[in-house]
Amino acid sequence: MTARRLTVLLLLPSCALAGSLWVLLATDTFTVRRVTVTGTRSLDPVAVAEAAGIAVGGRLVTLDTRASAGRVTLLPRVRSATVVRRWPDTVRITIVERAPLAVTRESGQWLFVDEAGVTFPGAQSGAGLPVLSADGPAARQAAAATIAALPEWLAPEVSRVTAPSAHSVRLSLADGVTVIWGGADEADRKGAVLAVLRRLPARVYDVSTPQIATITR
Secondary structure, three states, rough: HHHHHHHHHHHHHHHHHHHHHHHHHOOOOOOEEEEEEEEEOOOOOOHHHHHHOOOOOEOOOOOOHHHHHHHHOOOOOOEEEEEEEOOOEEEEEEEOOOOOOOOEOOOOEEEEOOOOOOOEEOOOOEEEEEEEEEHHHHHHHHHHHHHOOOOOOOOHHHHEEEOOOOEEEEEOOOOEEEEEEEEEOOHHHHHHHHHHHHOOOOEEEEOOHHOOOEEOO
């Protein structure tokens, strides 16, 4: 008798677990009834939800959140996305949009450029951002990193950024002055040196090697 009772008691937790799984998988108790989107600035939340491919009425427990987030990140303007369940019936999508800091022209169209050098559509000429011209992805990435790290006093003066290579970034200022910046490294030091040199009238300021910066009048 004792052995039989023990067998029954041991089976009870398994039965309870199986019952719980049945409720989750075989009933409509936990189905997707709402999809919310947060973090959008320029993107349409409806378009983001559609990109995620989450079907209202589908099973919440079997939703592949990673795959849904991956589909959202295929949108050119999305830098990152997370998809989480909110029991009992909601899916929340949170995105981070790419922040444009320059514009560039490729294949006859204007594109935005973010701080990582990634391009995405939606830009127009005269967007109030510096125009970036770079020879290849590595140079574009260095130029974008340079723009992102510019001192607050200098950034509004920059109208164009050119980068023949990742180590030869040049800034064209609105007053016609050229700043030879070099690579994207030592941004703080280069900015501090340039702030001092700007007290001296010149056509070209070279801070690519800030320890021996020069000017050309």
